[in-house]
Structures are given as structure tokens and as C-alpha cells.
């Protein structure tokens with residue numbers, strides 16, 4: 001597959017065209033941003049870890065019938081994915097209250113929610129990704145009711161699967177954000193999961209200690225982001241238990257799949 005021109009550059013990823021008009025290459029950068037781009041840094045090795053973790057999760061999702069854009073990982077930083085037209089909505093699912101939810105509504109941090117809470121945000125950096133309601137989505141035709149109901153159902157399935165997967169390795173899935181896109185293959189429009197699922201887009205807390213193993217380590221200046229992401233990768237069986245995690249070694253990530261007891 002020949003890598004073509006850069007067609008889009010986002011905060012953490014770059015999309016390149018390929019010789020196949022339906023496929024693109026998704027490149028994971030080491031850049032980290034938070035608070036609507038006000039805080040920025042480069043964390044060496046983050047892109048490599050997110051590429052591997054997201055590949056692992058999305059390929060597992062394919063196996064349970066949640067269609068997504070991943071074709072295959074090409075190398076340490078790149079994946080071959082289907083070209084989609086991204087739906088301009090961030091879908092957030094929460095199991096435990098933290099982050100913007102606690103600030104917005106004064107809910108105590110760490111409150112366990114009786115049922116998963118779905119929130120929608122408009123993908124618009126200039127407006128600061130404002131939270132929107134189901135009615136906004138329908139009124140402005142960002143999705144029709146069938147599409148929105150279909151996504152809502154899949155968010156629940158996705159949450160169940162991800163919660164189970166992380167629970168099995170001693171991690172609480174606190175919340176996560178996903179994006180969906182539209183594909184048009186042989187004249188048929190379909191919605192599939194796109195973007196990435198990684199510690200950049202999920203909040204992950206150790207089951208016993210509540211240690212944060214996600215991008216909050218950057219947002220809150222807690223440090224040790226790479227060891228935390230590596231810990232997630234090790235627990236998922238993507239990274240060797242014995243790997244001495246450093247920025248240099250991350251480029252030598254092993255592909256050993258070892259299940260943690």
C-alpha cells in the first residue's frame with residue numbers, strides 16, 4: 001500500500017491518503033493536548049503505545065461484530081484504516097463521575113453511576129466541543145433517529161465489552177469517548193466506529209488503588225504517563241511483562257500476547 005499525501009492533521013494523529021481511494025493511513029503522533037488545546041506537550045512513545053492499544057481493542061471489537069475502521073496495523077506508529085466521513089459528534093460514555101461532568105453539575109468525583117450515562121458533544125474546537133442533547137442532533141440533522149438509536153445501542157454494547165475487558169485485568173473503565181464515521185461502499189452507506197480507543201480517550205483507574213492510568217496523568221501533571229500507558233499495554237497482554245519501559249524501549253514493543261491472571 002503506497003503512502004500518499006497528508007490529507008488531515010489533528011491533535012494526536014495524521015491521516016495520509018493511499019493508493020486505494022477507500023483506505024487511509026492513520027499515524028499516531030506523540031503530541032498531547034488538553035483543555036481545548038491550551039495545554040500542549042510531546043511525550044515520546046505515547047503514539048506507539050496508543051497505536052498498539054487501539055489496534056488490540058478495535059480488532060477485539062471486530063470479533064464481537066462491532067464494525068470499525070481498522071484494517072491492520074502497518075508499523076509502530078501507523079494503521080491502515082477505512083476512509084470515513086467523521087460524524088461531527090463526540091460520544092462520551094460514563095460509568096463513574098469525574099472530569100467535566102463533576103465540574104458542570106457539581107457531582108462528587110468518583111460517584112459510581114447506577115447506569116452508564118451517554119453524553120454528546122459537538123466536535124468543534126472553536127466552540128470548545130459544547131455538550132449537546134439528542135434533540136440538537138436530530139434538529140440539525142447531524143444524524144437521523146434510526147442512526148442515533150443504532151449508535152446508542154452500540155455504545156451500550158461497547159461499554160459492556162470494554163468494561164469487561166478492563167475489569168479482567170484489574171482496571172476500572174471510568175469513562176471514554178468514541179467517534180463514528182460514515183462509509184460508502186458499493187453505494188451502501190454504513191456507520192462504523194472510527195478514530196481510536198486508548199488511554200488518551202478513556203479514563204482508566206486501577207481497580208484496587210484507583211491510580212490513574214490514562215491521559216489525566218498529563219492533564220493533572222501527575223507525571224509517569226508512559227509507565228502508566230505501558231502498564232495498560234502489559235495488562236492487556238500487548239507488551240512484555242518484563243519490558244523495561246523507557247521511551248527508547250517503546251520502539252521495540254514486543255508482540256507477545258500474554259494473558260494476565
Ligand code: UDP
Nearest residue numbers: 092098099100101175176177200201202203
Ligand atoms: N475525551 C476525549 N477527547 C475529548 C474530550 C474528552 O477523548 O476531546 C474523553 C476523556 O479522555 C474522558 C471522556 O472523554 O475519557 C470524558 O471526558 P470529559 O468530558 O470529562 O473531559 P475533560 O474536559 O475532563 O477532559
